[in-house]
Amino acid sequence: MALGTDYPRQDCGIARSLELVGERWTLLILRDCFLGVRRFSDLQAHLDVSRAVLSSRLDALVAEGLLERVGDGHASYELTEDAIALWPVLLLLAQWGDQRTSPGRPRRTFHHVGCGILGRDGRCSTCDVAPHPRDVETRRGPGADPTLRSDPVSRALREPHRLLEPLVTA
Amino acid sequence: MALGTDYPRQDCGIARSLELVGERWTLLILRDCFLGVRRFSDLQAHLDVSRAVLSSRLDALVAEGLLERVGDGHASYELTEDAIALWPVLLLLAQWGDQRTSPGRPRRTFHHVGCGILGRDGRCSTCDVAPHPRDVETRRGPGADPTLRSDPVSRALREPHRLLEPLVTA
DNA sequence: TGGTTTGGTCTGTTCATCGAACCAAATGCA
DNA sequence: TGCATTTGGTTCGATGAACAGACCAAACCA
Structure with missing residues (x-):
């Protein structure tokens, strides 16, 4: 998580949440996953977002346990329970x-x-x-x-x- | 509202919301207003945010009807009903x-x-x-x-x- | 009225996003 | 099975947002 999106000096649950879902596009990615979108290219085409940003966001969401890559090769992205709580x-x-x-x-x-x-x-x-x-x-x-x-x-x-x-x- | 924070091609209530409250620091400013913080310098000191960004965010929140400047001179910032709904x-x-x-x-x-x-x-x-x-x-x-x-x-x-x-x- | 505080505004630097190009990996079909 | 196509990235220069510091106007108070 890059320094430009963190709030290290805020002792606050909201700040902790925003460090993960506060970046541009992240909540819209999660929205799409709730709507059942599973594939990178569908997300990219629906959001009209640069593939570099989408790839970076998906990696972070997977690393933080909000999304799960399912299947090999052209994986499918599925929400975890933690994400569903949002x-x-x-x-x-x-x-x-x-x-x-x-x-x-x-x-x-x-x-x-x-x-x-x-x-x-x-x-x-x-x-x-x-x-x-x-x-x-x-x-x-x-x-x-x-x-x-x-x-x-x-x-x-x-x-x-x-x-x-x-x-x-x- | 700058183009870098908008989602003009998303026909979606979430995107409309994020265009207003999705920028870095905005939700934390609103958090502080819920906590009763009213003055520019208190917000700035508590958030440790640059005064340029804080000023810009407050202006936008006032312009969009989420905050109200109360009093002349050293104004006080108060949440509107629209903001309270958040x-x-x-x-x-x-x-x-x-x-x-x-x-x-x-x-x-x-x-x-x-x-x-x-x-x-x-x-x-x-x-x-x-x-x-x-x-x-x-x-x-x-x-x-x-x-x-x-x-x-x-x-x-x-x-x-x-x-x-x-x-x-x- | 003058000193201090508050609330900005400005500016150069750094970081994030965008858009296009390139490419590796996976898939599908003859 | 091999090749063409599609998918899922990665790279890079340009643009925009945030940061940090300096400066300053306005407000406040003794």
């Missing part, structure tokens, strides 16, 4: 960002499978449970702009998709 | 970072005033309510290192303190 952060940032920039018209919605939509506290509006991400389905919301991107991941995410399930791109 | 993110990052780097010995704990300690879901372990930050008291935890810093803010935070209340530094 889901509420991502959900809240998604909702907060949508509320500020597209009030009442979220770009993406999240649903407790077979139940209700998730509210601001991450709980199902129907049963009040805060479901595990694997029991969450994500859908394109009314505020989404389907014309902005057409990479394979963006196209696949036009359909509802269960979090943590591998996203199949053509 | 409290669960900060709480979760604090807990996640502490759990990973100091398991069982958090550097800082948060308590529902007159009730119980807050758990991982931000709810009071006694009454199960997720209290508003103004009803939360923060205390130094068993994992804190009181020798790391001795700026006025760090010294003041050795005592329990209510979130959002102005932190008085000598």
Whole structure:
């Protein structure tokens, strides 16, 4: 972890977290992994990020135990339990960002499978449970702009998709 | 907002959020504001950040409606409701970072005033309510290192303190 | 009113990211 | 099986962000 992203003089859990997930692109990489993206090229094409930065970020996430490389050769990247614990952060940032920039018209919605939509506290509006991400389905919301991107991941995410399930791109 | 921190090609609430709070130091500034720090020099001394960066971050937070300059001359910085909505993110990052780097010995704990300690879901372990930050008291935890810093803010935070209340530094 | 403190602003240096080029390794197919 | 293609990097120069120090304007207070 480079010195330019650390906070050695902050005795604080937030600083410890930001040292790992605070760098540019990292949380968006994790977002994509929650959405089921598994392959380097899919991540790269969906994020439009330089391959050098993506490679460096993935290495760090693997080294710190947030991602796991599965399989030899063209590996698949999967979230660990530690990373999955960050889901509420991502959900809240998604909702907060949508509320500020597209009030009442979220770009993406999240649903407790077979139940209700998730509210601001991450709980199902129907049963009040805060479901595990694997029991969450994500859908394109009314505020989404389907014309902005057409990479394979963006196209696949036009359909509802269960979090943590591998996203199949053509 | 500079181009190097934006994600114009991401149609995503998380990207919108990160465009505002994803820059280095921003979330720590907001953390300090939750802890009741109000003045430029206290922020600067507690964060050990260059004054140019702090000034730039504060300007952006004010411009985007997350902070409010109160008073003329030597202004005071106060969180807006929009910013206060980010409290669960900060709480979760604090807990996640502490759990990973100091398991069982958090550097800082948060308590529902007159009730119980807050758990991982931000709810009071006694009454199960997720209290508003103004009803939360923060205390130094068993994992804190009181020798790391001795700026006025760090010294003041050795005592329990209510979130959002102005932190008085000598 | 003058000295001190606070809150900036400016600038050269260092580090991170970007974008393109190059290449090694893996995959797929005839 | 060998070759073409794809995938997953690595390298490098240009650009932008952060840092550290110096300077200074504005505010405060005795």
